[in-house]
Amino acid sequence: MEVENQSSSWNGYVDWRRRPAVKGRHGGMVAASFVLVVEVLENLAFLANASNLVRYLSEDMHFSPSQSANSVTNFMGTSFLLALLGGFLSDAFFTTFVIYIASAAIEFLVRRRF
Secondary structure: OHHHHHHOEEEEEEOOOOOEEEEOOEOOHHHHHHHHHHHHHHHHHHHHHHHHHHHHHHHOOOOOHHHHHHHHHHHHHHHHHHHHHHHHHHHHOOOHHHHHHHHHHHHHHHHHHO
């Protein structure tokens, strides 16, 4: 009986109630669909903020439309590349907490300088 329970559960994983995660009941297509929907909604929100930032830079900050769009795309590219770099450093060398603190210190220093 105990052997069947071990083979049908994910070793080392638990559900939100700290019970062993069971194969076929946890994970699978439902969890993958949830992650996909969350990622799509996150990208929609990010792009909506980017378009609002272009409008803000052109109307309120009096940048030219090309200059404001260029600034926003530079920001987006930098944020995506730094997220990849932070994820790599977090997985390969440091913990997530160390990368978070280092990123916050860099952001603080840049904001203080400009």
